[in-house]
Amino acid sequence: MFQTFSEPASPDQGPPRLAALRAVMTREGLDGFIIPRADAHQGEYVAERDSRLAWLTGFTGSAGFCVVLQDKAGVFVDGRYRVQVGSQVADVFTPVHWPEVTLGDWIAENAPRGGVVGFDPWLHTVTQMRDLESSAGDVTLRRTHNLVDLIWEDQPPPPASAAFVQPVELTGEKHDDKIARLANTLGPATCAVLTLPDSICWLLNIRGDDLPRTPFVHGFAILHATGDVTFFVNPSKIEDIKDHLGPKVRIESVEAFLQVLSVLDGPARIDPASCPVIVADTLRDAGTQIIEAQDPCALPKACKIGAELDGARAAHLRDGAAMARFLCWLDQQPVGSLTEIDVVKHLEEQRAATNALRDISFDTISGAGPNGAIVHYRVTENTNRKVDQGLLLVDSGGQYVDGTTDVTRTIAIGEGGAEERRAFTLVLKGMIAISNLRWPKGLAGRDMDALARAALWEHGLDYGHGTGHGVGSYLSVHEGPQRLARSGTVPFMPGMILSNEPGFYKEGAFGIRIENLIVVETAPRLPDQTVPEMYRFETLTYVPIDTRLIDTSLLTETERTWLNAYHAEVLVRIGPLVEGDVSTWLTQACAPI
Numbered sequence: 001m002f003q004t005f006s007e008p009a010s011p012d013q014g015p016p017r018l019a020a021l022r023a024v025m026t027r028e029g030l031d032g033f034i035i036p037r038a039d040a041h042q043g044e045y046v047a048e049r050d051s052r053l054a055w056l057t058g059f060t061g062s063a064g065f066c067v068v069l070q071d072k073a074g075v076f077v078d079g080r081y082r083v084q085v086g087s088q089v090a091d092v093f094t095p096v097h098w099p100e101v102t103l104g105d106w107i108a109e110n111a112p113r114g115g116v117v118g119f120d121p122w123l124h125t126v127t128q129m130r131d132l133e134s135s136a137g138d139v140t141l142r143r144t145h146n147l148v149d150l151i152w153e154d155q156p157p158p159p160a161s162a163a164f165v166q167p168v169e170l171t172g173e174k175h176d177d178k179i180a181r182l183a184n185t186l187g188p189a190t191c192a193v194l195t196l197p198d199s200i201c202w203l204l205n206i207r208g209d210d211l212p213r214t215p216f217v218h219g220f221a222i223l224h225a226t227g228d229v230t231f232f233v234n235p236s237k238i239e240d241i242k243d244h245l246g247p248k249v250r251i252e253s254v255e256a257f258l259q260v261l262s263v264l265d266g267p268a269r270i271d272p273a274s275c276p277v278i279v280a281d282t283l284r285d286a287g288t289q290i291i292e293a294q295d296p297c298a299l300p301k302a303c304k305i306g307a308e309l310d311g312a313r314a315a316h317l318r319d320g321a322a323m324a325r326f327l328c329w330l331d332q333q334p335v336g337s338l339t340e341i342d343v344v345k346h347l348e349e350q351r352a353a354t355n356a357l358r359d360i361s362f363d364t365i366s367g368a369g370p371n372g373a374i375v376h377y378r379v380t381e382n383t384n385r386k387v388d389q390g391l392l393l394v395d396s397g398g399q400y401v402d403g404t405t406d407v408t409r410t411i412a413i414g415e416g417g418a419e420e421r422r423a424f425t426l427v428l429k430g431m432i433a434i435s436n437l438r439w440p441k442g443l444a445g446r447d448m449d450a451l452a453r454a455a456l457w458e459h460g461l462d463y464g465h466g467t468g469h470g471v472g473s474y475l476s477v478h479e480g481p482q483r484l485a486r487s488g489t490v491p492f493m494p495g496m497i498l499s500n501e502p503g504f505y506k507e508g509a510f511g512i513r514i515e516n517l518i519v520v521e522t523a524p525r526l527p528d529q530t531v532p533e534m535y536r537f538e539t540l541t542y543v544p545i546d547t548r549l550i551d552t553s554l555l556t557e558t559e560r561t562w563l564n565a566y567h568a569e570v571l572v573r574i575g576p577l578v579e580g581d582v583s584t585w586l587t588q589a590c591a592p593i
Contacts, residue, residue: 002359006381010058014089015092020151029116030116030144031112032107032139033068033118034066035053036065036124038124040122041218045062046211047156047210047218049155053065056148059077059093061077061376063080067117069110073094074096076106077098080465081376082095083374102131104133104134104137117140117141121278122146125277126273126280160234161209162209162239164240165244170401171202171308173307175204178300179203179227181300186269187225189291190225190267190268192293192296193268193270194222195220197210198476200231202297202475203297213359213360213361218234222264228249229248229250230250232257234254258279261279262286264283267291268283268290270283270292270293271298273294298481302470302495309495314403315398315400315402315403315405317574320541320574321574321578322398323407323543324543324544325350327411328585336389340367340379342387343392343394344379347394348364351398359398362477363378364394365408367394368387369388369390370509373507389414390414390420391416391420391511391549394408395408406517408501409545410424410513410546410549412546412548420510420549421550422551424550425550425552426458427503427504428514432563434467434468435537435539440535441491441531441535444488444489444490445467445468445483445489446487446489448484449466449467449485452500453467453502466485467484468518469484469485470497471497473497484499492535494520495519497517498519500517501516518540518541519540520536520538521536521537544589544590545566546589564592567590568592
């Protein structure tokens with residue numbers, strides 16, 4: 001099993017750890033200290049060593065931060081985690097609704113006038129600190145070493161797993177060619193500083209195991225306009241892939257990173273949205289001109305090419321067959337005979353049975369009844385709930401060498417009630433609206449997000465998360481810069497993979513989410529089309545949607561046609577991959593409505 005069910009943090013540890021941190025703050029002459037959920041690479045996922053926010057507060061969500069003052073400690077969480085945080089942190093911490101309340105405004109209101117708040121410059125980006133400095137009032141923000149590390153006595157060591165090669169048959173392009181192609185885009189900069197692990201792994205065609213669920217190698221890199229790369233990494237990690245990296249990639253230790261930055265010639269390019277403050281400080285102190293621009297790997301990585309898309313399609317067929325076997329098994333179990341953990345275990349067994357699973361792409365969300373309303377719920381031995389009459393929300397995915405999957409299905413356990421069926425159908429209408437969409441080139445996620453919510457809005461309902469995120473190619477299941485959300489400003493381009501996952505959550509009762517992965521493609525030209533170029537989505541995920549939860553009176557003829565065509569395609573694509581009871585079940589699950 002990749003997934004475990006232990007409680008990762010305990011609220012009862014929060015008070016003594018908070019007291020210890022405040023004692024260090026006093027010794028350091030600080031009125032406050034900021035603890036983000038971040039590491040020096042500014043990715044979404046962090047190793048155990050860098051899980052400072054969870055260690056201190058008990059909150060284990062994938063986004064958030066804490067500000068500790070001498071008289072209060074705010075834990076900032078967005079809409080996905082407002083139910084979860086209440087059960088994970090002790091009452092010495094105060095949950096703060098973010099981004100409605102910004103970090104700067106909270107510090108300006110709560111910190112002492114003229115106070116000093118410390119932060120670790122490795123763990124905050126240039127953009128974050130620029131915004132904070134402009135909104136924190138008369139509070140001084142001071143760079144300091146990490147105070148949590150001073151009190152975390154059993155802090156795990158840094159990850160040191162061996163890197164491995166991602167074959168060119170799956171990447172579609174040699175890393176030397178990627179380096180040369182991107183080096184030509186840097187002008188007028190003479191180099192670009194790369195700190196995001198997925199950018200470096202994509203550029204060098206390597207993967208690793210430094211993080212669970214996400215095949216990253218931790219390190220930093222400088223892409224030079226000359227067509228060379230300096231890769232700062234623990235040398236033991238790349239001992240076996242030196243021949244692959246070749247002469248264009250020069251290896252330096254991680255400890256040499258700042259020293260090399262301090263002697264760079266010419267303008268250096270950084271992405272302020274992901275570059276740690278200490279990198280910009282080092283360049284500025286050395287007198288190096290800084291050019292701010294997007295990470296040069298971001299868009300090329302997001303726009304998958306032929307081999308990557310072929311791999312994604314193959315991975316989704318394999319994954320779809322595993323999901324069909326799982327859903328067939330689930331339907332055969334008596335109501336009340338399973339727990340949420342049973343569900344997680346059996347689903348992982350089905351993926352593992354493909355003999356191609358490298359890892360799960362995130363901890364499976366198996367939320368029965370009210371636990372389904374916790375958007376990023378993670379079942380533990382303490383929270384494990386019986387799967388009884390009602391709804392079960394299962395959000396899961398696999399990491400395969402040829403692709404990353406992410407699929408959510410909400411399943412009826414016994415008879416679904418009228419309220420649940422109505423909400424499910426409204427969510428489905430939003431998912432279909434996105435799936436059916438054609439749009440002019442140049443539009444971004446913010447231009448489309450409302451379409452997924454319109455049916456819910458008509459009934460006064462909504463959901464507190466974006467409709468979709470980007471997905472990597474055997475990389476992170478959450479990949480930028482594309483987003484299908486109000487905050488998504490990057491225009492969609494062919495090859496971008498996104499999730500399409502509207503939902504509805506009734507706290508204390510049930511949760512609903514339906515998710516497919518989709519990829520942007522050029523739309524065939526229409527006879528009367530006047531728009532120069534239009535795009536549409538190709539569906540990657542082929543898993544039955546539970547028609548027992550659909551109120552067909554709420555569907556339009558277009559929506560019914562889409563659903564029946566989708567299920568017919570599921571049968572065509574997945575049917576040949578299953579047999580016996582699963583084949584029979586799949587035929588019934590895909591029957592037209």
